Amino acid sequence: MESTRNESISGFHWRDRILKTNLDDSIPESIDRVATEIVDAAFEIHNAVGPGLLESLYETLMVHELSSRGLEVARQVPVSISYKELYVKGGLRLDLLVENCVVVEVKSIETILAVHK
DSSP: EEEEESSSSSOHHHHHOOOOOOOTOOOOOHHHHHHHHHHHHHHHHHHHSOOOOHHHHHHHHHHHHHHHTTTTTTEEEEEEEEEEEEEEEEEEEEEEETTTTTEEEEOOSSSGGGGGO
16 A cells, blocks of 8 residues: 555546646636536535435436536546655545546535534
8 A cells, every 4th residue: 555656656646637726816717617517416416316315325426417417527536645755556535536627525414514504
């Protein structure tokens, strides 16, 4: 699992894929369109099945809904982490990576509490 290798691995590497923008920069229109589709899909799923289901089920539904909208969706994408001389292959997992530009972390709660407002 852990190693001190610095070479790149095949697959997802966060430095190659995460968009870096300044806070003053606007979000590119292409990414904004993807984000809008993601939010619309989440609302559609919520309206159809409601709250309180397992995150894994919502994740499956999101993949289906986003794919049906013509978006490329990768599921449970491993992300390797480098820190100084330490290299952790697959140290993190992204729930969804949509169109190779937007990360979706699926969360599920039974009820909305005060802390969520």
